[in-house]
Amino acid sequence: MRRQTIRDLAKAAGVSISTASNALNGTGRTNAETIERVKRVAEEIGFRPNALARGLLTKRSHAIGMLTNDTYGRLTLPMAAGVSEVLVDHGLSVFLCATNNDPRLARLHLETLLDRQVDGIIFTATRLDLKPPPELAKLSIPVVYAFAEGPADSISFFPDDAQGARLAVEHLQALGRSRILHITGPEDYLAVRVRAKAYRECVGPKAEVLYGDWSEEWGHEAIQQIFARGDARPDAIFCGNDEIARGVIDALRDKELAVPADIAVVGFDNWEVISRQTRPPLTTIDMELKEIGHQAGLAILSLTKGETVPTGITRLPCRLIARQSCGGPPD
Amino acid sequence: MRRQTIRDLAKAAGVSISTASNALNGTGRTNAETIERVKRVAEEIGFRPNALARGLLTKRSHAIGMLTNDTYGRLTLPMAAGVSEVLVDHGLSVFLCATNNDPRLARLHLETLLDRQVDGIIFTATRLDLKPPPELAKLSIPVVYAFAEGPADSISFFPDDAQGARLAVEHLQALGRSRILHITGPEDYLAVRVRAKAYRECVGPKAEVLYGDWSEEWGHEAIQQIFARGDARPDAIFCGNDEIARGVIDALRDKELAVPADIAVVGFDNWEVISRQTRPPLTTIDMELKEIGHQAGLAILSLTKGETVPTGITRLPCRLIARQSCGGPPD
DNA sequence: AGATGTAGATAAAACCTTTTATCAGAAATA
DNA sequence: TATTTCTGATAAAAGGTTTTATCTACATCT
Structure with missing residues (x-):
């Protein structure tokens, strides 16, 4: 059957179209019982209004675009879930656009999004230091960068x-460890350098x-080198991440060293398929991607409402997940 | 600056609005050089038309909704990527809606999608035997089920x-193995039963x-039981999956049995974070989710164009990924 | 009584496009 | 020459909603 329009509604309720609209939206002056x-x-x-x-x-589509550079990898997905969770109750829908690191595809998706009059765009990436498409900076709609650094302002x-x-x-230090080593990923990752620096500052000269x-x-392999x-x-x-940690733990077991008794291990990412399954289960750092x-x-919600949001980079705290690889949870 | 409308275009090109529209869409009768x-x-x-x-x-939004029962898990995402990949070049965009297994959320998303006049809906799930929301069956727009079984027809x-x-x-048999065991997931999963049955038919009485x-x-644990x-x-x-296979491989190593020399192992899923990282790397079955x-x-593309698509369940072939856990890739 | 104010309702314009029906003029036919 | 056919272009309607400005009753005030 044909979808009901506001015209049908007006007729059925015995009012004019404008009154029907006002009643539903709470705009204009309308008698309480008419509204009812x-x-x-x-x-x-x-009846449901045609979006x-x-x-x-209204020039507001109540939809936003989410542009992600990878094919739905493990980093962007928890973020997408977080975005969606916040927006759904405000009636905002999300267009998911995987650019697959292809600039042509990025442009194509972006144009389509603009044609659809999206209210805003969230750009997410798999690497902090991956440069977002420069076109984004020039848009007249709000843009928010998650796990990626946008241009100034x-x-x-x-x-x-x-x-x-x-x-x-x-x-680790609180548990009495003092000779702490850092085994991590490629140095050309920004996150790797930032973490290494913080590690050095905490550990001092023995870093x-x-x-x-x-x-x-x-x-x-790193364990082989050390020994x-x-x-x-x-x-x-x-x-530097849970996969490396798993390799480390396995190598230590091969060398008949006890974790955590002889050597404590901490990972990074809290990628549960790994961190829960190591033996012993891995104490690790959760980046709280969903919270991001x-x-x-x-942020995009506020912006689409015309509210202002402070610019710049907001760093959200990570959380330590204590399991057994450092000496058991506090418990 | 204000977005250009077709009115602006018509004025700039010195033609009427209708001519502009016809020229762009190749409809009506229009002189070749006017089109140019x-x-x-x-x-x-x-100028870009307002979608x-x-x-x-036109009553065609050129958007579809993708309803998934989980929170962006590892099964649905490769499928979503596959869907998007196929559709983007046809100008179709994808609304991603994660229902998180919450019927209220499912209904909410569904209503929003209909309000937005989507041209079709793809429902995906994390389990083959998870029942899709019954409302889907009654819709007047096309619905396709991926990794889930829709109603008859x-x-x-x-x-x-x-x-x-x-x-x-x-x-395994081709490699000369004859005493093949099957360690798998919970029996209440349809996929588990189907695979077990096929396994039994191949292996015969010793299954x-x-x-x-x-x-x-x-x-x-299964390995402990066996031994x-x-x-x-x-x-x-x-x-039954790569995680189980990893546990099996690790347990065998503890027992000082060589994989694949003493015992060959095959997994299922080709979840690369696991299957590439086991020692030796895991030979496994890829379900080709992206292809699904x-x-x-x-299918949804054809349906939105009004073409007909054969109904029923289409089973797409899996692929064997040969690594080293069965005796090395054919190489 | 006449002027003023107010509550409630509504007609009509606007948003931007596609499509139908109409029109003017040129070319072809009778 | 008068009539038909055809090409190319266009005006106007339509799609479903929100919003502005207008309108009618009726109550309140002087």
Whole structure:
């Protein structure tokens, strides 16, 4: 059956179109019982306003675009969930656009989004230092960057990598560990450098950082290197991500060293498929990606309402998830 | 600056609004050089049609909704990527709606999608036997089910679990293994039963299935059970997913059994973070989720164009990814 | 009584596009 | 020459909503 229009509603409720509209939206001056009646009839005949028509007139589509550079990887997805969670109750829908790191595709998606009159755009990436498409800066609609750094005077949300690193190191120190090593990912990642710096500041002169790739394999190999050269053995290792940590733990077991008794291990990411399954389960740093999504969603929400939001980078705190790889949860 | 409308375009090109529209869309009768001129001017002034206005009139929004029951899990996302990939070049955008298994949220999203006049809906789930919301069946717009079974006469796309299981078992048999065990997930999963059945048919009377949960932990424990009872040891294990396979491999290493020399192992899912990182890397079955997304996208595309698509369940073939856990890739 | 104010309702314009029906003029036909 | 056919262009309607300005009753005030 044909969808009911406001014209049908007006006729069924015995009022004019404008009155029907006013009654539903609470605009204009309308008698209380008229409002009541219109709403009841609307419910009865199943009237729901056409979002296209409404958007055309109000110039607000109540939709936003989410532009992500990867094919729905593990970093962007919790963020997308966070964004969506915040927005759904405000009637905002999300267009998901995976650019797959292809500039042509990014432009194509962007144009389509603009044609659809989206109220705003959230750009997310898999790397903090990945440059967002420059076209974004020139748009007249609000843009928010999540896990990516926008141009000057834009609004960006980051995990606080330095604080996360401190959290890890200080946790180890509080447990009495002093010879703490840092095995991490490639040095050309911004996050890697930020964390390494914070680590160095906490640990002092004895700090030592081993850069490699993000794999379990590298965690393994790093342990071989350490033990091959045979100088003073560390009593704790802070790893750049959970995969490396898993490799480290496995390598230590092969060497018949006990975790955490001999060496404590902390990971980064709290990627549960790994961190819960290591033996012992991994104490790690959670970047609270969903919370980043929440904040980005709230920011875009405020902006579309015309409210102002402070510009610049907001670093959101990480959280330590205590499991058994450092000596058991506080408990 | 204000967005250019077709009125601006018409004025700039010195033609009427209707001519401008006809020229751009190739409708009506229009002189070749007029078309050329209008298009050039459109490019110059940066005119792009307002999708809302167009959709209002044509009753086709060129957008579809993707309803997924989980919070952006690892199964639905590759599918979403596949859908988007196929549709973007046809100008269709995708609203991503995560219902988080909450019926209230599902209804809310569905209503919003209908208000937005989407041209179709793709429903995806994390389990084949999860019942989609019944409201979907009654819609007047096309609906396609991916990784979920719709009602009779609907259109569904599944991975071919039986074929996938056969692929695994036959691969092992071709490598000369004969005592093949199956360690898998909970029996109340449809996919688990289908795979187990196919496994039994391939292996014959010596078949043995151990049901548990989807965890690495269970893979571990299953190996303990097998060896505790001490009868003839298997020479190959077909696992229900990669996590179980990883647990199995680790447990075998603890028992100083060589993989694949003593026992070959095959996984299921090709979840790369696991399957590439086991030692040795895991031979496994890929469900080709992205391809399922492609097919679902193509189906919805045809349907929105009014073409007909055969109803029923289409099972798409799985693919064997040969790594080292069965005796090395063909290389 | 006449002027003023107010509550409640409404007609009509606006948003931007596509599409139908109409029109003017040129070319072809009778 | 008068009539028909055809090309190319256009005015106007339509789509479903919000909003502005207008209108009618009726109550209040002087």
